[in-house]
Amino acid sequence: MSILEVKKLTLRFGGLTAVSNLSFAVEENSIMSLIGPNGAGKTSAFNCLTGFYKGSEGEILFKGQSIFKQKPHKITKQGMARTFQNLRLFKDMTVLENVMSGMHSRTSAGVFGAILRMPSQIHEEQKIRQVSEECLEFVGILDKKDRLARNLAYGDQRRVEWARALATQPQLLLLDEPAAGLNQDEKEQLVSLIRRIRDDLGITVLLIEHDMGLVMKVSEKIVVIDYGQKIAEGTATEVKNNPKVIEAYLGKEDEE
Amino acid sequence: MGNSVGLIDRLKENLGGKKTRGAALAVLFAVVAILPLFANNYIEEVMTNTFFYIVLALGLNIVIGYAGLVDLGYAAFFAVGAYTTGIFMKMGVDFWFTIPISIVFCIIAGIIIGGPTLRLRSDYLAIVTLGFGEITRIVARNLKITGGASGLVGIERPTIFGHKLYQITDFYYTFFVLVILAIIIAMRLHNSRLGRAWQYIREDEDAAEAMGIDPVKTKLYAYMIGAAFGGVAGAFFAVKMTAISPETFAFTQSAMILLAVILGGMGKIPGAILGAVFLVFFPEIFREIGQMRMLVFGILLVIIMVFRPQGLWPQRKS
Amino acid sequence: MSLFYIVIQQLVNGLILGSFYSLVALGYSMVYGIIKLLNFAHGDIYMVGAFVGFGALGIFGSILGVGWLGITVALLISMFLVGLLGMLVHRIAYQPLLNKRAPRMSLLITAVGVSFTLFNGVMVMTNGEYKAFSTSLGYEGISLGPVNITYTQIIMVVSTAILMLVLYWFINRTMYGKAMRAIALDQDACRLMGINVTKTISLTFFVGSALAAAAGVMAGVYYGSIHFYMGFIIGLKAFTAAVIGGIGSIPGAMLGGLILGLLETAGTQLPFVGSAWKDVFTFGILILLLVSKPTGILGKSEIERM
Numbered sequence: 001m002s003i004l005e006v007k008k009l010t011l012r013f014g015g016l017t018a019v020s021n022l023s024f025a026v027e028e029n030s031i032m033s034l035i036g037p038n039g040a041g042k043t044s045a046f047n048c049l050t051g052f053y054k055g056s057e058g059e060i061l062f063k064g065q066s067i068f069k070q071k072p073h074k075i076t077k078q079g080m081a082r083t084f085q086n087l088r089l090f091k092d093m094t095v096l097e098n099v100m101s102g103m104h105s106r107t108s109a110g111v112f113g114a115i116l117r118m119p120s121q122i123h124e125e126q127k128i129r130q131v132s133e134e135c136l137e138f139v140g141i142l143d144k145k146d147r148l149a150r151n152l153a154y155g156d157q158r159r160v161e162w163a164r165a166l167a168t169q170p171q172l173l174l175l176d177e178p179a180a181g182l183n184q185d186e187k188e189q190l191v192s193l194i195r196r197i198r199d200d201l202g203i204t205v206l207l208i209e210h211d212m213g214l215v216m217k218v219s220e221k222i223v224v225i226d227y228g229q230k231i232a233e234g235t236a237t238e239v240k241n242n243p244k245v246i247e248a249y250l251g252k253e254d255e256e
Numbered sequence: 257m258g259n260s261v262g263l264i265d266r267l268k269e270n271l272g273g274k275k276t277r278g279a280a281l282a283v284l285f286a287v288v289a290i291l292p293l294f295a296n297n298y299i300e301e302v303m304t305n306t307f308f309y310i311v312l313a314l315g316l317n318i319v320i321g322y323a324g325l326v327d328l329g330y331a332a333f334f335a336v337g338a339y340t341t342g343i344f345m346k347m348g349v350d351f352w353f354t355i356p357i358s359i360v361f362c363i364i365a366g367i368i369i370g371g372p373t374l375r376l377r378s379d380y381l382a383i384v385t386l387g388f389g390e391i392t393r394i395v396a397r398n399l400k401i402t403g404g405a406s407g408l409v410g411i412e413r414p415t416i417f418g419h420k421l422y423q424i425t426d427f428y429y430t431f432f433v434l435v436i437l438a439i440i441i442a443m444r445l446h447n448s449r450l451g452r453a454w455q456y457i458r459e460d461e462d463a464a465e466a467m468g469i470d471p472v473k474t475k476l477y478a479y480m481i482g483a484a485f486g487g488v489a490g491a492f493f494a495v496k497m498t499a500i501s502p503e504t505f506a507f508t509q510s511a512m513i514l515l516a517v518i519l520g521g522m523g524k525i526p527g528a529i530l531g532a533v534f535l536v537f538f539p540e541i542f543r544e545i546g547q548m549r550m551l552v553f554g555i556l557l558v559i560i561m562v563f564r565p566q567g568l569w570p571q572r573k574s
Numbered sequence: 575m576s577l578f579y580i581v582i583q584q585l586v587n588g589l590i591l592g593s594f595y596s597l598v599a600l601g602y603s604m605v606y607g608i609i610k611l612l613n614f615a616h617g618d619i620y621m622v623g624a625f626v627g628f629g630a631l632g633i634f635g636s637i638l639g640v641g642w643l644g645i646t647v648a649l650l651i652s653m654f655l656v657g658l659l660g661m662l663v664h665r666i667a668y669q670p671l672l673n674k675r676a677p678r679m680s681l682l683i684t685a686v687g688v689s690f691t692l693f694n695g696v697m698v699m700t701n702g703e704y705k706a707f708s709t710s711l712g713y714e715g716i717s718l719g720p721v722n723i724t725y726t727q728i729i730m731v732v733s734t735a736i737l738m739l740v741l742y743w744f745i746n747r748t749m750y751g752k753a754m755r756a757i758a759l760d761q762d763a764c765r766l767m768g769i770n771v772t773k774t775i776s777l778t779f780f781v782g783s784a785l786a787a788a789a790g791v792m793a794g795v796y797y798g799s800i801h802f803y804m805g806f807i808i809g810l811k812a813f814t815a816a817v818i819g820g821i822g823s824i825p826g827a828m829l830g831g832l833i834l835g836l837l838e839t840a841g842t843q844l845p846f847v848g849s850a851w852k853d854v855f856t857f858g859i860l861i862l863l864l865v866s867k868p869t870g871i872l873g874k875s876e877i878e879r880m
C-alpha cells in the first residue's frame with residue numbers, strides 16, 4: 001500500500017513552472033529518493049507536500065486522504081514530518097528545547113494549564129521531555145541536549161533537525177538533502193540512521209539527496225526529476241542505466 | 257551607556273548564583289512590602305504608578321517579547337478595561353465583577369484586531385494596532401456612554417472584605433499584589449508548552465509550523481493574554497483614579513509602555529520591570545526636563561535598538 | 575444644492591485630499607519596496623515638511639511675498655531639507671540595523687522611536703501650538719453653478735500630478751531609478767553587480783521624504799494651519815492608501831491615495847459616518863482590505879521563498 005500518492009502535481013511561480021505534472025507514490029515502510037539536478041524542483045515538490053507552497057494543480061493523498069493545499073501544521077499533525085535543506089533550527093534555544101517543539105502537535109496543554117500548573121500539565125511536560133530525550137538518544141546527541149543549537153558543530157545541528165522531525169512522531173519522514181555538508185564518517189552514520197528509522201521505528205522515508213553513493217545505497221526506489229518533470233523511476237540499477245537520467249543528471253555530476 | 261551596561265553585567269555576574277539571587281529577591285520583596293511604613297505619600301504614589309506600569313509592561317511583553325508581535329496600540333486594551341469597569345460600575349455592578357467583564361471585552365477586542373491581521377506579515381499588525389489604538393480613543397471621545405471628551409468621572413472606590421480602598425497605601429498594596437500575580441503568570445506562561453511555541457514562532461515561523469504549531473492560533477493567544485493584562489490594569493486604574501478620559505490612552509501611552517519593554521529587554525520579566533521602573537522614575541528624578549521627557553524617550557528608543565537591541569537587562573547565558 | 579453639485583464639490587475635495595495621501599503613500603511604498611520596512615516615521619516627516627515650509631515662508635516671505643512665488647520657494651526648500659532629513663534618519667537609525675541584518679521587528683521599533691523623536695521634537699520646539707500658515711492666496715476660481723473650485727485647489731492637484739510624473743520618469747528612465755528597482759528585487763545580486771546599495775537606499779529616502787514634505791507644505795497652505803500631531807493620522811491613512819494600491823507599487827500608491835481621498839470624502843457624507851467618525855471609517859476600510867485583498871489593487875502576490 002502506498003502511504004503517499006502524488007498525482008499530476010504542478011506548481012508555478014509566475015512564468016516559471018517549478019513542478020510540472022509530477023506523479024509518484026511512496027510505499028508504506030519503504031525508503032525512497034527524489035533526485036535531480038540543481039533547480040529541478042525537488043525542494044519545491046517537498047514544499048507542496050508539506051503545505052508550505054500551495055500547488056497550482058494536482059492532488060496529494062496522504063494515507064488515502066487529500067492534503068493538497070492544507071496548512072503545514074495540519075499536515076504535520078497527520079503524520080508527515082520534514083527537515084529543511086538549509087538548516088532551520090531555533091538557534092537561540094537549547095538542543096532539547098528544539099526537539100521538544102516536535103511534540104507540540106502531540107500534546108494539548110493550553111493557557112490555563114500553564115497558569116495553574118495542573119497535574120495533567122506537569123505530567124505532559126515530563127512526557128514531552130522524555131520523548132524528546134529518546135529522539136536525541138536515537139540520533140546520538142543526547143549528551144549535548146543543554147547546549148544552544150547555534151553552538152553545535154554543523155553535523156550535530158543536522159542531527160538536531162532529524163531528532164526534531166522524529167519527535168513529531170511521524171509515519172512519513174521527508175529529508176531534504178540530509179547529507180549536505182556532512183563528512184564521509186557522518187554520511188556512513190546517516191545511512192544506518194535512515195535504515196534504523198525505517199526498521200526500528202517503522203517510519204517511511206522519502207529523501208532528496210545529491211550524494212549518489214548514498215542514494216544508491218539506501219533507496220529501494222528512486223524518482224528522478226528534471227525541470228520539474230519526472231524523467232525516470234525505478235530501482236537504483238534501473239535508474240543508473242536510464243539514458244535520460246545519465247543525460248540530465250549523471251552527466252553533470254562531475255561539475256558538482 | 258556602554259559603562260552602565262557593563263556595570264549591570266558585572267552586578268549580574270556577582271549575583272549570578274541561584275542562592276544569592278534568591279536572597280536578593282527576598283530582600284527586595286521585603287523592602288517593597290514594608291515601604292509604606294516609612295515612606296511618604298509621594299513615594300507611595302510613585303511606587304503605585306510604577307507597579308501599574310509593570311503590569312502593563314509584563315502584558316505587552318507577552319505580545320512583543322514572547323510572541324514577537326509589534327503592538328503599537330496597547331493602550332487601547334488598557335482603555336477598554338478602564339472604560340468597561342467604569343461604565344459597569346456606574347450601572348451599579350460591583351467592581352470585582354467588572355474585572356472578568358473587562359477581561360472578556362479586551363479579549364474580544366484582541367480577537368477582532370488580531371484575528372484578521374495575524375495571518376498577514378507582522379508589520380501589518382503594527383500599523384493595524386496603531387490604528388486600533390487611535391480608533392479606540394476616537395470612539396471613546398464620541399460616544400455618550402463613555403462620557404465624550406471629558407470622559408467618566410466619579411467612579412466608585414471598590415471595597416474588599418468590607419474595607420473601602422481609599423488611601424494611597426491601599427492602592428499601593430493592591431497594585432503590589434497585581435504585580436506579583438502578573439509576574440507569576442508571565443513566568444509560568446514562559447515556561448510552558450505555549451511559551452515555547454511563542455519562542456519557536458519568534459525564532460523561525462516556518463520551522464515552527466513544520467513542527468505542527470499553528471502560528472495564527474498561537475499568536476492570537478499571545479495577543480489575547482496581552483489584552484487581558486491590559487484590561488485588568490485598566491480596571492484597577494479606573495477605580496484608583498476615579499476618573500478616566502480619552503486622552504489618557506493616546507499613542508504616547510502605548511509608545512511609553514513599548515519603551516519600557518524594549519529598554520529592559522524584550523522577553524525578559526526583570527527587563528520589563530526595570531523598564532517600567534525607569535519609565536516612572538526618570539521623569540520624577542529629572543523634573544526639570546518636563547516636556548522634553550517624551551523626546552528623550554524617543555531618542556532612547558532609537559539608541560537602544562541600534563546599540564543594544566537585547567535591552568539593558570543581560571541575556572541568560574548558556 | 576442639488577445632488578449633482580454636491581458630488582462635484584466632494585469630488586474636488588476628495589481629489590485634493592487624495593493628492594496629499596498619494597504623495598505621502600509614495601514614500602511608504604518606495605521604502606517598503608526597497609527594504610521591506612514600514613517606515614513608521616514617514617507621517618512625521620510629512621509634518622516636519624510642513625513646519626520647514628512654514629519656517630522658509632517666514633524667512634523668504636518678506637522678500638518674495640507670501641503668494642505663489644514665495645510658496646514655491648518654500649516648498650522646494652522644504653523638499654530639499656526634509657529629503658536630507660530622510661537620508662539622515664536612514665543613515666543613523668536604519669542602516670546600522672540593515673547592516674546587522676537585524677530582524678524586521680527591530681527596524682519597525684526603531685522607526686517608532688524615530689517617529690516619537692520627530693514629533694516630540696517638534697512639539698517641544700513649537701510648544702505644542704498650532705501655527706497659522708498665512709498666505710495671500712484668495713478664493714478666486716472657476717464657478718460651476720454653486721460650486722467654486724479655487725485656483726489654489728487646481729494648482730495643488732496639478733502640482734501633485736507634476737511631481738508624480740517627475741517621479742515616474744525618475745524611477746523608470748534614470749540609472750538611479752533602475753538601481754532602486756533592481757535592489758527591490760535582489761539586494762545581494764545588486765551588490766555583486768557593483769551597485770552601491772546603501773547609497774541607493776539613501777536616495778530612496780531622500781525622494782520619499784521630499785515628496786512627503788511637498789505634501790506637508792501643500793497641506794499647510796491649503797488648510798491654513800499646522801500642528802505637530804498632523805503627521806500621525808495622515809501616516810496611518812497614507813499607509814492605508816499604499817495598501818489599497820498594493821504596497822511596494824508606485825502607481826499603486828498614487829492610485830490608492832486618490833481612491834482613499836475620494837472614499838473618505840464620500841464617507842463623510844454618509845449618515846452615521848460624519849466627520850467625527852471619518853477616521854474610524856478609513857480604518858474600517860483598511861481592516862476589510864487586509865482581510866480580503868492584502869496585496870491591494872496593483873500589488874503582486876508572490877509565494878515567499880522558504
Ligand SMILES: Nc1ncnc2c1ncn2[C@@H]1O[C@H](COP(=O)(O)OP(=O)(O)OP(=O)(O)O)[C@@H](O)[C@H]1O
Nearest residue numbers: 013018037038039040041042043044045877878879
Ligand atoms: N518561492 C519561489 N518563488 C519563485 N521561484 C522559486 C521559489 N522557490 C523556488 N523557486 C524556483 O523554482 C525552481 C526549483 O527550485 P527548487 O529549490 O525546488 O530546486 P531543487 O531541485 O531543490 O534544487 P537544489 O538541488 O539546488 O536544492 C528554481 O528555479 C527556483 O529558483
Ligand SMILES: [Mg+2]
Nearest residue numbers: 042043044085
Ligand atoms: Mg532543494
